[in-house]
Amino acid sequence: MKYIVCEKPGQFILKEKKKPKRKPGEALLKIKKVGICGTDFHAYAGNQAFFSYPRILGHELASQVVEIDENPQGIKAGDNVVVMPYISCQKCVACRNGKTNCCSNIQVLGVHTDGGMQDYITVPTALLLRAEGLSDNQMAVVEPLAIGAHAVRRSGVKAGEAIVVVGCGPIGIGIMKLAQIAGAKVIGIDMNQNRLDYVLRDIGIDHAILGGKNAVEKVAEITGGDLATAVFDATGHKGALESGPDYMSHGGRYILVGLSKGELAFKHPDIHAKETTILCSRNATFEDFENVISILRKGKFPIESFVTHNASFSEMIANFDQWLDPKSGVIKATVDF
Structure with missing residues (x-):
């Protein structure tokens, strides 16, 4: 499968590797669309906090389940899902107090660990939210809105x-x-x-x-x-x-x-x-994700005007520098996979 890695500030490289194999408690996802956010821009520019290279970016993900075990959410293969990209330890004082968004050992996809700029990715099933009724563009903006x-x-x-x-x-x-x-x-x-x-x-x-x-x-x-x-x-x-x-x-x-x-x-x-x-205010919780998904389902957010730029997987590298320029008029850019 293909993936894009930020090898160092200012350099993306398109590479290939084997499709990942999921472990128990994980789901294998096909990435459909990735939203580009300020974190990605800062990582590319070399001024993102909590960051190291090389790194596969991407944490605003629209995806479809390929493989999954039985789970409390009732998510099945073929379902469209939103990924909450914050992997928390569930043990620290923040997690014990319900503040998983600021877990002391947090791992954010695309920041501390590799993210979704790849054909397939495996993530813990517990991070998935059902996204029936949402378009790919809507799924890709749930995280920043959360x-x-x-x-x-x-x-x-x-x-x-x-x-x-x-x-x-x-x-x-x-x-x-x-x-x-x-x-x-x-x-x-x-x-x-x-x-x-x-x-x-x-x-x-x-x-x-x-x-x-x-x-x-x-x-x-x-x-x-x-x-x-x-x-x-x-x-x-x-x-x-x-x-x-x-x-x-x-x-x-x-x-x-x-x-x-x-x-x-x-x-x-x-x-x-x-x-x-x-x-x-750091990151978000499941409550915030669920709130945003509900608002999007009700059509209360102008998704058509919000997503201003889009490129295919093969075109992203060529377009990324342009998206950095405020004169391009970019509000939200997305990448199709």
Whole structure:
């Protein structure tokens, strides 16, 4: 079978190997489509945290079961499934407390261990979710939307409150739409006007603001001087992360979803005066995946406009550098297998 490996930063290679053989408790899957995410871009660029080379990327997977044992989910050969790509130890303190998304020994497909950019893959059966009724594109975006769902759930967003989401990439878009479904008034901030236009037009958020020196004043104007009771960073950019509390009201919450490799610095009197609650949101749980699958089945997410670029398995390497360029207009790229 064929697979694509990131040998080192800036280098993909198409190779061949034997089809994997599953072990007891595992399923053999045929990969149908892989979503390309920020983690893949960062790994290719050489600035992804928790990463080593060579690595087969890909953790946003649309797949079909080829072989599987009897299982509690009732999944059978031929079923389409979504893979929750976070392999947790089930033993550490986080796992014992139901927070498998931040297991101290976590192994994420395509990051810590090889992922889905290959014809076939074996994964623990316990990581599979039934995906009947979903298209390949919908299956391939469940994981990034689940990250947004986890952030929204962790933040405790309530109907009627004003929130800011900094970053209109795929994760930020997911946060915006899911917060909107929860009843929040959503303000999006980005440096790319085309993405701001998209979230206004296709996601239907309330306000979109071009980032810069006047952004805080605009948020204040929209909220009647209160600012946002919850601010989400979906950029992972150091400057954006450090300025996020500026959009936040007194008594508000700051939710860090984007990941930066470096240190962050905040002016303590400013965050102390607001009695800031700082939350980090990492990965997602089965509850978040199931929530997203339900939302997709109900047609509440604009999948047609969200997936902007697609390439076949054989064309991916030639297209990847273009997808890195914001001028390409990429929101979500996918690869067909």
